[in-house]
Amino acid sequence: MRRLLFLLPVAIFAALAAWLYAGLGGDPARIPSPLVGRPAPAFAAEGLATADLEGPALVNIFASWCVPCRAEHPLLTRLAADGVAIYGIAYKDRPEAAHAFLAELGNPYRKVGLDEDGRAGLEWGVTGVPETFVLDGESTVVFKHTGPLTPDAVRRDLLPALGR
Amino acid sequence: MLALLLGLLSAPAMAALDASEMLADPALEARARALARELRCVVCQNQSIDDSAADLAKDLRRSLRARLLAGDSDEEAIAYLTHRYGDYVLLDPPLKPATWALWFAPAGFAALALLLAVRYFRRRE
Numbered sequence: 001m002r003r004l005l006f007l008l009p010v011a012i013f014a015a016l017a018a019w020l021y022a023g024l025g026g027d028p029a030r031i032p033s034p035l036v037g038r039p040a041p042a043f044a045a046e047g048l049a050t051a052d053l054e055g056p057a058l059v060n061i062f063a064s065w066c067v068p069c070r071a072e073h074p075l076l077t078r079l080a081a082d083g084v085a086i087y088g089i090a091y092k093d094r095p096e097a098a099h100a101f102l103a104e105l106g107n108p109y110r111k112v113g114l115d116e117d118g119r120a121g122l123e124w125g126v127t128g129v130p131e132t133f134v135l136d137g138e139s140t141v142v143f144k145h146t147g148p149l150t151p152d153a154v155r156r157d158l159l160p161a162l163g164r
Numbered sequence: 165m166l167a168l169l170l171g172l173l174s175a176p177a178m179a180a181l182d183a184s185e186m187l188a189d190p191a192l193e194a195r196a197r198a199l200a201r202e203l204r205c206v207v208c209q210n211q212s213i214d215d216s217a218a219d220l221a222k223d224l225r226r227s228l229r230a231r232l233l234a235g236d237s238d239e240e241a242i243a244y245l246t247h248r249y250g251d252y253v254l255l256d257p258p259l260k261p262a263t264w265a266l267w268f269a270p271a272g273f274a275a276l277a278l279l280l281a282v283r284y285f286r287r288r289e
Protein backbone atom coordinates (compact mmCIF):
# COMPACT_ATOMS: atom_id res chain seq x y z
CA MET A 1 0.00 0.00 0.00
CA ARG A 2 2.72 2.45 0.99
CA ARG A 3 4.47 1.72 -2.27
CA LEU A 4 1.47 2.99 -4.17
CA LEU A 5 1.80 6.36 -2.46
CA PHE A 6 3.92 7.61 -5.35
CA LEU A 7 0.73 7.55 -7.41
CA LEU A 8 -0.87 10.18 -5.19
CA PRO A 9 0.67 13.23 -6.93
CA VAL A 10 -0.29 11.74 -10.28
CA ALA A 11 -3.86 11.27 -9.09
CA ILE A 12 -4.01 14.82 -7.73
CA PHE A 13 -2.65 16.13 -10.99
CA ALA A 14 -5.18 14.14 -13.03
CA ALA A 15 -8.09 15.37 -10.91
CA LEU A 16 -6.92 18.97 -11.15
CA ALA A 17 -6.34 18.70 -14.90
CA ALA A 18 -9.82 17.23 -15.44
CA TRP A 19 -11.40 20.01 -13.37
CA LEU A 20 -9.53 22.77 -15.21
CA TYR A 21 -10.24 21.13 -18.57
CA ALA A 22 -13.96 21.13 -17.80
CA GLY A 23 -13.65 24.84 -16.98
CA LEU A 24 -12.29 25.53 -20.47
CA GLY A 25 -15.63 24.54 -21.97
CA GLY A 26 -17.46 27.48 -20.33
CA ASP A 27 -18.42 30.56 -22.27
CA PRO A 28 -16.50 33.52 -20.82
CA ALA A 29 -19.31 35.86 -21.92
CA ARG A 30 -21.70 34.16 -19.51
CA ILE A 31 -21.24 36.10 -16.32
CA PRO A 32 -23.49 35.19 -13.41
CA SER A 33 -25.77 38.12 -12.67
CA PRO A 34 -25.66 39.44 -9.11
CA LEU A 35 -29.21 40.68 -9.67
CA VAL A 36 -30.70 37.19 -9.49
CA GLY A 37 -32.51 36.84 -6.17
CA ARG A 38 -32.87 40.58 -5.71
CA PRO A 39 -35.71 42.97 -6.54
CA ALA A 40 -35.70 44.59 -9.97
CA PRO A 41 -33.09 47.38 -9.89
CA ALA A 42 -34.08 51.02 -9.67
CA PHE A 43 -33.87 52.48 -13.16
CA ALA A 44 -35.59 55.10 -15.24
CA ALA A 45 -35.62 54.94 -19.02
CA GLU A 46 -37.79 57.24 -21.08
CA GLY A 47 -41.23 55.61 -20.88
CA LEU A 48 -40.38 52.83 -18.42
CA ALA A 49 -39.22 52.81 -14.81
CA THR A 50 -39.00 50.28 -12.00
CA ALA A 51 -42.49 51.09 -10.69
CA ASP A 52 -44.03 50.15 -14.07
CA LEU A 53 -42.87 46.54 -13.85
CA GLU A 54 -45.56 44.08 -12.83
CA GLY A 55 -44.32 40.53 -12.44
CA PRO A 56 -44.36 37.79 -13.40
CA ALA A 57 -42.82 39.25 -16.51
CA LEU A 58 -39.84 39.36 -18.81
CA VAL A 59 -37.58 42.36 -19.16
CA ASN A 60 -35.91 42.26 -22.54
CA ILE A 61 -32.98 44.53 -23.37
CA PHE A 62 -32.78 45.09 -27.11
CA ALA A 63 -31.61 47.52 -29.76
CA SER A 64 -32.45 48.11 -33.38
CA TRP A 65 -28.75 47.86 -34.29
CA CYS A 66 -28.47 44.40 -32.74
CA VAL A 67 -28.80 41.55 -35.22
CA PRO A 68 -29.43 38.75 -32.67
CA CYS A 69 -32.32 40.86 -31.33
CA ARG A 70 -33.94 40.59 -34.73
CA ALA A 71 -33.45 36.82 -34.59
CA GLU A 72 -35.11 36.41 -31.20
CA HIS A 73 -37.98 38.77 -32.00
CA PRO A 74 -40.44 36.12 -33.31
CA LEU A 75 -40.03 34.23 -30.01
CA LEU A 76 -40.93 37.33 -28.02
CA THR A 77 -43.92 37.89 -30.28
CA ARG A 78 -45.11 34.34 -29.62
CA LEU A 79 -44.59 34.67 -25.86
CA ALA A 80 -46.56 37.92 -25.85
CA ALA A 81 -49.36 36.23 -27.80
CA ASP A 82 -49.40 33.52 -25.12
CA GLY A 83 -50.03 36.21 -22.53
CA VAL A 84 -46.54 36.70 -21.12
CA ALA A 85 -45.94 40.30 -20.01
CA ILE A 86 -42.77 41.59 -21.63
CA TYR A 87 -41.15 44.94 -20.97
CA GLY A 88 -38.56 46.24 -23.40
CA ILE A 89 -35.58 48.48 -22.87
CA ALA A 90 -34.10 49.91 -26.07
CA TYR A 91 -30.44 50.05 -25.04
CA LYS A 92 -28.22 52.71 -26.63
CA ASP A 93 -30.63 53.21 -29.44
CA ARG A 94 -31.93 56.37 -31.06
CA PRO A 95 -35.67 56.71 -30.35
CA GLU A 96 -36.53 56.90 -34.08
CA ALA A 97 -34.52 53.76 -34.80
CA ALA A 98 -36.16 51.85 -31.94
CA HIS A 99 -39.63 52.91 -33.07
CA ALA A 100 -38.85 51.92 -36.67
CA PHE A 101 -37.58 48.51 -35.48
CA LEU A 102 -40.87 47.86 -33.63
CA ALA A 103 -42.98 49.22 -36.50
CA GLU A 104 -41.25 46.81 -38.87
CA LEU A 105 -41.23 43.65 -36.74
CA GLY A 106 -44.22 44.27 -34.47
CA ASN A 107 -44.26 45.33 -30.84
CA PRO A 108 -44.47 42.46 -28.35
CA TYR A 109 -43.79 44.77 -25.40
CA ARG A 110 -46.29 45.89 -22.83
CA LYS A 111 -44.14 48.99 -22.38
CA VAL A 112 -40.89 50.15 -23.94
CA GLY A 113 -38.29 52.31 -22.24
CA LEU A 114 -35.87 54.30 -24.36
CA ASP A 115 -32.39 54.17 -22.89
CA GLU A 116 -30.39 56.19 -25.38
CA ASP A 117 -27.37 56.79 -23.15
CA GLY A 118 -27.30 53.32 -21.60
CA ARG A 119 -27.80 54.43 -18.00
CA ALA A 120 -30.78 52.14 -17.44
CA GLY A 121 -28.81 49.28 -18.99
CA LEU A 122 -26.05 49.89 -16.49
CA GLU A 123 -28.51 49.52 -13.61
CA TRP A 124 -29.40 46.10 -15.03
CA GLY A 125 -25.72 45.18 -15.34
CA VAL A 126 -26.06 44.86 -19.10
CA THR A 127 -22.92 43.81 -20.93
CA GLY A 128 -24.47 43.48 -24.37
CA VAL A 129 -27.76 42.98 -26.14
CA PRO A 130 -29.96 41.06 -26.14
CA GLU A 131 -30.36 40.11 -22.51
CA THR A 132 -33.56 38.89 -20.91
CA PHE A 133 -34.47 38.91 -17.23
CA VAL A 134 -37.31 36.98 -15.64
CA LEU A 135 -39.24 38.63 -12.82
CA ASP A 136 -41.48 36.66 -10.50
CA GLY A 137 -44.79 37.82 -9.01
CA GLU A 138 -43.01 40.06 -6.49
CA SER A 139 -40.85 41.57 -9.25
CA THR A 140 -37.79 39.79 -7.92
CA VAL A 141 -35.25 38.87 -10.59
CA VAL A 142 -35.24 35.07 -10.75
CA PHE A 143 -33.32 34.39 -13.96
CA LYS A 144 -31.10 36.05 -16.53
CA HIS A 145 -30.57 34.89 -20.08
CA THR A 146 -27.58 36.38 -21.91
CA GLY A 147 -27.70 36.46 -25.69
CA PRO A 148 -30.55 35.77 -28.11
CA LEU A 149 -33.40 33.58 -26.87
CA THR A 150 -33.84 30.18 -28.47
CA PRO A 151 -36.93 27.95 -28.40
CA ASP A 152 -34.92 25.61 -26.17
CA ALA A 153 -33.98 28.33 -23.67
CA VAL A 154 -37.59 29.52 -23.54
CA ARG A 155 -38.90 26.02 -22.81
CA ARG A 156 -36.11 25.00 -20.43
CA ASP A 157 -35.41 28.23 -18.52
CA LEU A 158 -37.85 31.08 -19.10
CA LEU A 159 -41.24 29.37 -18.83
CA PRO A 160 -40.37 27.46 -15.62
CA ALA A 161 -38.89 30.66 -14.13
CA LEU A 162 -42.13 32.46 -15.00
CA GLY A 163 -44.03 29.70 -13.23
CA ARG A 164 -45.69 28.39 -16.40
CA MET B 165 2.63 75.26 -17.07
CA LEU B 166 3.23 72.32 -14.77
CA ALA B 167 -0.24 70.97 -15.56
CA LEU B 168 0.48 71.27 -19.26
CA LEU B 169 3.77 69.45 -18.87
CA LEU B 170 2.13 66.66 -16.87
CA GLY B 171 -0.60 66.44 -19.45
CA LEU B 172 1.95 66.04 -22.23
CA LEU B 173 3.90 63.43 -20.31
CA SER B 174 0.92 61.26 -19.51
CA ALA B 175 -0.85 61.68 -22.83
CA PRO B 176 0.39 58.46 -24.51
CA ALA B 177 -0.86 56.39 -21.57
CA MET B 178 -4.38 57.71 -21.95
CA ALA B 179 -5.33 56.18 -25.25
CA ALA B 180 -8.73 54.98 -24.01
CA LEU B 181 -9.60 57.84 -21.71
CA ASP B 182 -11.09 60.83 -23.45
CA ALA B 183 -9.98 64.18 -22.02
CA SER B 184 -13.63 65.25 -21.91
CA GLU B 185 -14.35 62.42 -19.46
CA MET B 186 -11.86 63.67 -16.90
CA LEU B 187 -12.94 65.38 -13.71
CA ALA B 188 -11.95 68.97 -13.03
CA ASP B 189 -10.70 68.13 -9.54
CA PRO B 190 -7.24 66.50 -9.98
CA ALA B 191 -7.42 64.61 -6.66
CA LEU B 192 -10.79 63.11 -7.56
CA GLU B 193 -9.57 62.32 -11.08
CA ALA B 194 -6.53 60.52 -9.64
CA ARG B 195 -8.82 58.42 -7.43
CA ALA B 196 -11.07 57.65 -10.39
CA ARG B 197 -8.11 56.51 -12.47
CA ALA B 198 -6.71 54.33 -9.68
CA LEU B 199 -10.10 52.68 -9.21
CA ALA B 200 -10.63 52.25 -12.96
CA ARG B 201 -7.39 50.27 -13.14
CA GLU B 202 -8.85 47.75 -10.66
CA LEU B 203 -12.10 47.26 -12.55
CA ARG B 204 -12.57 44.80 -15.36
CA CYS B 205 -14.10 45.86 -18.62
CA VAL B 206 -16.75 43.13 -18.58
CA VAL B 207 -16.96 42.79 -22.35
CA CYS B 208 -13.23 42.52 -23.00
CA GLN B 209 -12.39 39.99 -20.25
CA ASN B 210 -8.85 40.98 -19.33
CA GLN B 211 -8.59 44.71 -19.77
CA SER B 212 -9.32 47.23 -17.09
CA ILE B 213 -11.94 49.87 -17.81
CA ASP B 214 -9.09 52.39 -17.68
CA ASP B 215 -7.36 50.66 -20.60
CA SER B 216 -10.33 49.74 -22.69
CA ALA B 217 -11.80 51.78 -25.50
CA ALA B 218 -15.00 49.68 -25.47
CA ASP B 219 -18.25 51.58 -25.22
CA LEU B 220 -19.26 49.81 -22.03
CA ALA B 221 -15.91 50.61 -20.42
CA LYS B 222 -16.54 54.26 -21.20
CA ASP B 223 -19.98 54.05 -19.57
CA LEU B 224 -18.49 52.41 -16.50
CA ARG B 225 -15.80 55.10 -16.27
CA ARG B 226 -18.48 57.74 -16.53
CA SER B 227 -20.63 56.21 -13.81
CA LEU B 228 -17.58 55.65 -11.58
CA ARG B 229 -16.72 59.36 -11.87
CA ALA B 230 -20.34 60.30 -11.25
CA ARG B 231 -20.28 58.26 -8.01
CA LEU B 232 -17.06 59.94 -6.85
CA LEU B 233 -18.47 63.38 -7.67
CA ALA B 234 -21.56 62.47 -5.64
CA GLY B 235 -19.25 61.98 -2.66
CA ASP B 236 -18.88 58.19 -2.60
CA SER B 237 -15.85 56.69 -0.89
CA ASP B 238 -13.69 54.32 -2.97
CA GLU B 239 -15.40 51.34 -1.33
CA GLU B 240 -18.88 52.71 -2.03
CA ALA B 241 -18.04 53.40 -5.67
CA ILE B 242 -16.69 49.86 -6.10
CA ALA B 243 -19.73 48.40 -4.31
CA TYR B 244 -22.00 50.31 -6.69
CA LEU B 245 -20.47 48.41 -9.61
CA THR B 246 -20.18 44.97 -7.96
CA HIS B 247 -23.85 45.32 -7.01
CA ARG B 248 -24.67 45.44 -10.72
CA TYR B 249 -21.96 43.42 -12.41
CA GLY B 250 -20.89 41.08 -9.61
CA ASP B 251 -17.40 40.31 -8.33
CA TYR B 252 -16.51 39.72 -11.96
CA VAL B 253 -15.78 43.44 -12.42
CA LEU B 254 -12.98 43.23 -9.87
CA LEU B 255 -9.64 42.38 -11.47
CA ASP B 256 -8.40 41.42 -8.01
CA PRO B 257 -10.74 38.67 -6.76
CA PRO B 258 -12.03 39.25 -3.22
CA LEU B 259 -11.11 36.83 -0.44
CA LYS B 260 -14.19 34.85 0.56
CA PRO B 261 -15.13 31.18 1.00
CA ALA B 262 -15.88 30.72 -2.73
CA THR B 263 -12.39 31.96 -3.65
CA TRP B 264 -10.38 30.27 -0.91
CA ALA B 265 -9.19 27.62 -3.37
CA LEU B 266 -8.00 30.36 -5.70
CA TRP B 267 -6.07 32.19 -3.02
CA PHE B 268 -4.69 29.33 -0.95
CA ALA B 269 -4.27 26.44 -3.42
CA PRO B 270 -0.85 27.58 -4.70
CA ALA B 271 0.58 27.92 -1.18
CA GLY B 272 -1.14 24.65 -0.24
CA PHE B 273 0.43 22.78 -3.13
CA ALA B 274 3.85 24.28 -2.38
CA ALA B 275 3.54 23.20 1.26
CA LEU B 276 2.47 19.72 0.21
CA ALA B 277 5.41 19.44 -2.18
CA LEU B 278 7.83 20.61 0.52
CA LEU B 279 6.41 18.09 2.98
CA LEU B 280 6.74 15.21 0.50
CA ALA B 281 10.27 16.28 -0.43
CA VAL B 282 11.36 16.48 3.21
CA ARG B 283 9.94 13.01 3.92
CA TYR B 284 11.56 11.58 0.81
CA PHE B 285 15.05 12.88 1.61
CA ARG B 286 14.79 11.95 5.29
CA ARG B 287 14.06 8.37 4.39
CA ARG B 288 17.08 8.19 2.06
CA GLU B 289 19.54 9.21 4.72
